Amino acid sequence: MKLIGVSKKINNKLILENINLEANPGEIVGLVGPNGAGKTTTMKIMSGLIVNFEGEVQQKNNVGMLIDGPKFFPNKTARENLQYFASMVEDSYDFNFIEKIFDMTEYKKKKVKSFSLGMKQRLGMGLALINKSELLILDEPMNGLDPDGVKQTIKTLKMLAEKMKITIVISSHILDDLEKLCDRVYFIRNGEIVRHLDLKNESSLCFQFIFTENQQLDGKEILQQYRSFKELGPNTLIIEERDRKMAIRELVRQEIIPVEIRKYHESLTDAYFELADGQGGTR
Template identity: 50%
Template sequence: MSIRSYLLFSIYRFEYWMQKINKKGAAYMLALQDVTKKYGNQVALDEVNINIKEGEIVGLVGPNGSGKTTLMKILNGLIVNYEGEVVRNESIGALIESPKYFEHKSGLYNLKYFNDLFGTKQDVGKLLEQLNMDHYKKKSVKKYSMGMKQRLGIALALTAQPEYLILDEPTNGMDPSGVREVLRYLRRIAERNNIGMLISSHILSDIESLCDKVYLIHNGKIKKEHRPLVGFAVEDKDIGKIEHILLDMQDASITDNGIVKVPKSESKKVSQLFDEHGIEIKQIEEKSVSLEEMYFDMVEEDYK
């Protein structure tokens, strides 16, 4: 299939998919609600529920064949025949499997082409610079390494100035320094531009360090949710005062020995609140079970 035909087909699928979207106001702007997908008698996804908020980075991990790519394709509208509902109120950019490029053209040409196609005014040169591709932008894509093509794919996903990103193994083929560089970039744009993200990877340590929460999927089912917690040991033992400060944080809790536990994603906000109210923090530490432990527990449970 030519790139032009592929694009036209994608637009047709997108328009069909939009008719299935639930646009009622939702607390989460990107979600799957009781979604099931079957291929004949094989169940690829089984009543899956996930949600992503603006500015939130969500991880998706599981063994090969667990349903990760199917889930991402449904969220992005590449699969439209399923049971359940998709909630999506904003635009999505995606890097799923291998994107189609004009291989004999430069990376810069490819981004400009899709920028014009989407009708956006994204500064594609700046995008390439931010992803450390400035020296490669005029080279033909066929000469790119796998890691460089992944960077180009991330840039391509951002050309439409999306509110959400879906990235399937975005650091595949990159060396350790490249992985760190790209993960820092993703965290930065999530915070600055309030972009929600769903990211899959087999590198559990990368997902754990980057994500605000992680869904663990196996055999088409969401088995567990990992939400890293941060514990604050504080000088002030006035529990009522601390509870009042954290009143708007639904997931915050205080232990019997006065340790304040909050989701990792809220830790900066909590530090600022404590500072504003003159509460001295004695110690900050991670309080959750490691993602690696949860992952292998999940896999081993299915073999018992």
């Protein structure tokens, strides 16, 4: 699935501007941003729910979605809902398979109107997958799940991606969950992609340089010449792997020796707040 130069206006107000992103078979890609940033609009364009936009969408034929909450018949059971939606497509997964992987076996005969929010979310994901979807678009799918439910959902989505090569695009405000789940993350703010973070690629590795108080200023003067430079604390500076060797060479040349150098992986939460601190979503 790929979005190329996608922009969207509503009532002459720019909601999305030049969105470029891709998700490959077997990948789990996250969308992160504050409320109103454009995540749900982006997902609706991916899924075909919004068709009036500028740019190009390249996607699979079989798309399953859970957007704006699950949709179902409340007076029917979970199994009856699965049967109804399966009847609308030429080919579908076995109901027992869907019920098992989304942990619905115990309540498949209960009417949906009696479900908890977490139970409805699991059914919503099952309905999204029932048509043998090659692309799953999930907007806040873990909303209302208890910790065990979240853990099981992460395990299930990873299985769908790794073993069945299903492409998954997911949004969530729970960044720790996304970090455990996603291969890559796109940050959306004010309708634009402001950063792309590869969570699985070792090339995104950083190194943390810790200096004594006496050498901190000298160390900072050298390291801040590199584009990847960041300041984590008073005596702790960070640069990316690509700059590490040259930085160490220059430090040694000037006889400024760090107390410690160690690997550092920027967390999704750190990256989010670095970008979003004081920046609200307006689109």
